[in-house]
Amino acid sequence: xxxxxxxxxxxxxxxxxxxxxxxxxxxxxxxxxxxxxxxxxxxxxxxxxxxxxxxxxxxxxxxxxxxxxxxxxxxxxxxxxxxxxxxxxxxxxxxxxxxxxxxxxxxxxxxxxxxxxxxxxxxxxxxxxxxxxxxxxxxxxxxxxxxxxxxxxxxxxxxxxxxxxxxxxxxxxxxxxxxxxxxxxxxxxxxxxxxxxxxxxxxxxxxxxxxxxxxxxxxxxxxxxxxxxxxxxxxxxxxxxxxxxxxxxxxxxx
Numbered sequence: 001x002x003x004x005x006x007x008x009x010x011x012x013x014x015x016x017x018x019x020x021x022x023x024x025x026x027x028x029x030x031x032x033x034x035x036x037x038x039x040x041x042x043x044x045x046x047x048x049x050x051x052x053x054x055x056x057x058x059x060x061x062x063x064x065x066x067x068x069x070x071x072x073x074x075x076x077x078x079x080x081x082x083x084x085x086x087x088x089x090x091x092x093x094x095x096x097x098x099x100x101x102x103x104x105x106x107x108x109x110x111x112x113x114x115x116x117x118x119x120x121x122x123x124x125x126x127x128x129x130x131x132x133x134x135x136x137x138x139x140x141x142x143x144x145x146x147x148x149x150x151x152x153x154x155x156x157x158x159x160x161x162x163x164x165x166x167x168x169x170x171x172x173x174x175x176x177x178x179x180x181x182x183x184x185x186x187x188x189x190x191x192x193x194x195x196x197x198x199x200x201x202x203x204x205x206x207x208x209x210x211x212x213x214x215x216x217x218x219x220x221x222x223x224x225x226x227x228x229x230x231x232x233x234x235x236x237x238x239x240x241x242x243x244x245x246x247x248x249x250x251x252x253x254x
Contacts, residue, residue: 052107149207155200191228
């Protein structure tokens with residue numbers, strides 16, 4: 001027998017995501033990992049980047065995948081399971097592909113713990129809502145919101161993966177130097193990888209038409225948008241020949 005939907009934790013979780021996003025913008029500081037870890041957390045205990053990213057992202061895949069695994073219905077039956085499958089697809093890549101390919105700096109354990117908690121909570125929220133609370137009409141697959149949302153999700157995931165590939169090619173294994181990224185959307189913005197992921201979650205929010213997805217999309221916009229801004233400023237300071245026409249996140253605008 002399916003569990004009844006409890007709206008209170010869904011609303012609380014959605015509001016928490018929105019509040020965390022607003023807090024990120026209010027503080028306006030770069031998160032202390034990657035290129036900012038040495039200056040912000042010089043004495044922090046660290047793990048190798050690959051292990052840290054794997055451990056941090058794992059619950060975002062494992063928790064909603066666990067919800068899907070317990071469903072007797074077909075994975076490609078109800079819209080809710082398809083939407084949760086898209087969420088899992090993103091985090092399957094982040095957990096089992098991106099984490100094993102990254103050439104990033106060692107990752108502060110403090111941020112790993114925070115990220116693990118966030119990914120666990122968000123995975124629970126998205127999975128619980130879609131499996132036990134979401135109700136979609138039979139024609140949702142033909143609804144413009146679903147079609148446009150899925151298109152944006154797939155487009156954003158493609159941009160994100162391609163941009164990560166470009167960034168990896170800037171370093172040889174073991175290097176920690178920085179070079180100017182070229183190609184793809186990096187021709188127009190410094191945070192092409194972030195733009196791709198933000199587009200994914202805006203598409204996910206549109207396709208699922210839910211508060212939990214909207215809250216996550218807003219948080220992603222705040223967190224990744226701010227990170228793109230700091231990356232852009234970092235590049236401008238480090239490279240005298242950095243393209244002046246390149247924006248931080250939105251081509252030609254910001």
